[in-house]
Amino acid sequence: MRNKLEEAKNIMKVAVKEDTTAFAKEIQRKCGQDVLTCYQCRKCTMGCPMAFRMETKVNELMRAIQLGLRDEVLSADTMWWCVSCETCATRCPQGIEIVEVMDVLRETAIKEDYYIPVESIEAFHKVFLRSVEAYGRLYEMGFAMDLNLMLKDPLKDADLGPVMMAKGKLKLRPHKVKDLKSVKKLFENVRKLEESRV
Amino acid sequence: MKYAYYPGCSLESSAKEYDLSIRACCQYAGVDLIEVPDWICCGASSAHATSHLLSIALPAKTLVQTEKMGLHQIIAPCIACLTRLKVADMEMEEHGDLKKDVETVLESTYKGSVRVRNILDVFLNDVGLEKIEKTVTTPLTGLKVACYYGCLLTRPPHIAQFDDVENPHSMDDLMRAIGAETVDWSFKTDCCGVSMSLAETDVALELTNKVLEGARDAGADCVAVACPLCQSNLDLRQKAIGNKFGVFYDMPILYFSQLMGLAFGATTTDVGLEKVIVNPFPVLGAI
Numbered sequence: 076m077r078n079k080l081e082e083a084k085n086i087m088k089v090a091v092k093e094d095t096t097a098f099a100k101e102i103q104r105k106c107g108q109d110v111l112t113c114y115q116c117r118k119c120t121m122g123c124p125m126a127f128r129m130e131t132k133v134n135e136l137m138r139a140i141q142l143g144l145r146d147e148v149l150s151a152d153t154m155w156w157c158v159s160c161e162t163c164a165t166r167c168p169q170g171i172e173i174v175e176v177m178d179v180l181r182e183t184a185i186k187e188d189y190y191i192p193v194e195s196i197e198a199f200h201k202v203f204l205r206s207v208e209a210y211g212r213l214y215e216m217g218f219a220m221d222l223n224l225m226l227k228d229p230l231k232d233a234d235l236g237p238v239m240m241a242k243g244k245l246k247l248r249p250h251k252v253k254d255l256k257s258v259k260k261l262f263e264n265v266r267k268l269e270e271s272r273v
Numbered sequence: 274m275k276y277a278y279y280p281g282c283s284l285e286s287s288a289k290e291y292d293l294s295i296r297a298c299c300q301y302a303g304v305d306l307i308e309v310p311d312w313i314c315c316g317a318s319s320a321h322a323t324s325h326l327l328s329i330a331l332p333a334k335t336l337v338q339t340e341k342m343g344l345h346q347i348i349a350p351c352i353a354c355l356t357r358l359k360v361a362d363m364e365m366e367e368h369g370d371l372k373k374d375v376e377t378v379l380e381s382t383y384k385g386s387v388r389v390r391n392i393l394d395v396f397l398n399d400v401g402l403e404k405i406e407k408t409v410t411t412p413l414t415g416l417k418v419a420c421y422y423g424c425l426l427t428r429p430p431h432i433a434q435f436d437d438v439e440n441p442h443s444m445d446d447l448m449r450a451i452g453a454e455t456v457d458w459s460f461k462t463d464c465c466g467v468s469m470s471l472a473e474t475d476v477a478l479e480l481t482n483k484v485l486e487g488a489r490d491a492g493a494d495c496v497a498v499a500c501p502l503c504q505s506n507l508d509l510r511q512k513a514i515g516n517k518f519g520v521f522y523d524m525p526i527l528y529f530s531q532l533m534g535l536a537f538g539a540t541t542t543d544v545g546l547e548k549v550i551v552n553p554f555p556v557l558g559a560i
Contacts, residue, residue, distance in 0.1 A: 158424075159468065211314065222472065
């Protein structure tokens with residue numbers, strides 16, 4: 076009996092050796108969302124339109140965060156398939172704004188150079204913001220063409236170009252905002268402020 | 274009724290007909306739109322996935338400009354823009370530190386006096402159904418419309434603060450006020466997958482197919498939308514869906530404002546009906 080008790084105590088020691096909640100607390104500090112309150116009802120995954128594509132489902136990701144599996148979570152595919160449709164967050168009985176958690180995970184994974192399993196989505200964000208920084212507005216046609224080049228598939232959707240053109244839905248040239256200086260300044264200031272906080 | 278108007282990037286090119294039809298409807302309904310001068314992109318849907326500060330600073334610039342115009346309400350017809358503007362306004366109000374950071378980035382201050390308004394909300398609650406009914410000269414009698422709300426019109430509820438989150442009816446109310454019939458269907462708030470449309474097209478097609486199938490099965494003649502991203506995703510890829518799933522829907526995807534404009538007496542060119550890819554003229558023929 077005595078031995079059994081010691082054994083149990085030792086197992087407990089292993090389980091609580093390190094503070095497994097540190098990662099969940101980091102997320103809470105960054106976006107205010109307390110993932111530790113998740114009790115695995117799985118409503119998030121049930122309503123998720125992208126669950127069919129995710130290797131790690133949303134509820135599994137929440138559990139992994141609770142267990143402090145930082146590396147596994149930051150290299151998961153979940154947040155890269157997430158389309159921010161907000162169905163999970165709307166239905167979560169604990170009121171966790173799951174999309175805000177996804178945003179923190181995406182931002183952290185990029186900043187810490189984690190491997191991103193859905194390459195095309197990372198490219199999408201990069202090319203999108205590059206266009207906004209260059210012109211102040213998104214230049215849709217240039218954006219689509221740059222993205223295709225980055226994905227090494229330059230003729231992707233080439234059949235749609237003439238269709239949209241005929242309908243007057245594509246602008247051939249970007250619309251540059253007049254005060255482009257202030258846009259560049261905005262992007263620079265964001266980078267400066269973020270770097271000063273690392 | 275005076276409002277600042279933020280068209281957003283899509284309404285300049287791929288969703289030009291949304292811009293045209295919103296302006297037409299507002300003119301008929303007595304809503305004055307004053308475009309924010311030299312506005313910049315709100316950063317959706319990439320800024321929030323990569324930098325929280327950038328995702329607030331970009332739309333905050335537009336909010337600051339609105340204050341400088343001396344206006345206190347802003348309309349953003351694109352639901353993605355609408356959400357980003359709202360999130361920026363709400364987060365800056367809730368978090369003083371964030372507001373300070375944003376003001377440092379923008380090198381200007383924001384008083385927080387701007388209300389970000391959803392265009393459906395403006396038509397329903399500022400103009401009112403009664404006035405809309407009175408403005409109708411050509412009721413869309415006999416047209417069966419599936420109203421598609423997509424993700425962000427009602428979600429997340431604490432940001433959208435609009436309509437029933439799982440079974441919204443505001444667009445249905447508007448469509449009925451202009452004489453159309455609306456169908457009951459299960460895909461009103463399902464996601465169309467547009468954010469995957471360019472980078473992972475196959476994945477987007479799965480979601481788009483379900484929405485179009487739902488509208489067809491409910492007996493709709495056309496789908497009405499209020500978001501340029503939903504519109505282009507549902508309209509542009511019906512051929513690709515046909516090739517992948519073997520079903521060619523031929524379902525016109527129209528902005529609610531195109532239908533409203535037509536009912537108010539605008540011409541098809543006024544509301545940019547010719548710009549829609551799947552030809553809507555056959556189903557509108559009788560009107």
